[in-house]
Amino acid sequence: MTAPPPAFRCAGIYTAAGGPFDLAAAPGQCLTIMGPSGVGKSLLLRALADLDPHRGDVFLGAQQQSLVAPHRWRQQVVYVPAAAGWWAETVAEHFSDFKVLADDLHALGLPVDCGTWPVARLSSGERQRLSLVRAVALGSPVLLLDEPTSNLDAESALATEAWLLARRQAGVTLIWVTHDAAQALRVADVRLVLEHGGLHEAAHG
């Protein structure tokens, strides 16, 4: 019997943009975070992934962020920026096994043979979807998604939403930053708004 995926929570997090931020998500839950530009949504996600110095602690089940080796933490709590980086020449070099990802590529409308492509050939939308595939391929219990469909057309955005929401069945928790209120309504179990230095539940509607 496999253990249930762990719950994800943070308490009293302070980033460079303010705080304290509190947040809790059950396994398989999708939390959206909205808020004006520059309010610190990305900084909060970066703190959750332990990419920037911050105060307060984050927990994944019984694991406490500050007590887990940083690379082990980031393998479990994966931050996906809107414009992720590519450090090698071709696409497949960024994956441990590109061949097993055909179904995911197909679901996202990406060419299955793009593994041999140079990264420079990819459009910004293709890069964004491939960066999601790259993060999901790690099989991590928590994904921190920073505007994951910001470079996509409406149709591709819907396909990507569906593909991401399907991860929840495996117990993956999604913390999803978006500027699109309609998207938040479509995907969220819990909608939060970051404003006035704190995280609040969004008004219904």
Added chain:
Amino acid sequence: MAENGMHLTYVDIGLAALLLLVHAGLSIRFQLKLARPLAIAAVRMVVQLSLLAVVLQWLFDTESALATALTVLVMLGFAAWETWRRISRPLAGRAGYLVPGGAIAVAGLTTLGYALLTQLSPKPWYAPRYAVPILGMILGSVMNAVALGIDNLTQNALRERVNIEAQLVLGRRFEDAMRTHLQRAMRTALLPTLNLMAATGLVMIPGMMTGQILTGQSPQEAIKYQMMIILLVAGATALAVFLAVMGTLRLLTDDRERLRLDRLAGERK
């Protein structure tokens, strides 16, 4: 005029200074606005070297251990400051001086000590006639290499920030994400020394050897000293670059293996 075992007069130096007129002519013809800086640089060079001659003569005559140690300290301090000045985005605060300065000091003193105690064996072992000029030659090359190495590493980290963090967010170790940048920084820093070794004797006759030959030393003897100096410089450069680049890399991260570009000073004005 000089004969064998040359003795230059100040008239000879004045004749050499006439060549600066070429510089001045270029500056006037192409409006380079370099005439004034050129005059200042030439006067500075003359004053600095004249002072150096006085200080060295005094140092050689007294042969004091304390005076030699103080001279070495001053040389290391200037080397650290000059290296820091050449790095466009050094580490902020004291680390900006201490990392390159520490690397240069450790490499320079280790190599100098090695040369004095094993190859040269002067009496006393710290004889300033040997210690000061040799350290000067070592520092000249090491400063350049350390500045190149640190500058390359920090510039690459700044430019490639997104790509480095893309690896960190996927759970790669910081040292793995930085490996290619570390290699590039070390290669950039060490290549001039390698090129110098390859070109010496073919394309270029080094200044020290030329000086010795001009003062009457046999080429065979001058070459031996030159070889020793080049090898000492190469060893010191490698050690200093290793220490400086690894030290900078260590301070570009923290105990949570984040990329800490906030630890770099702002762009120089």
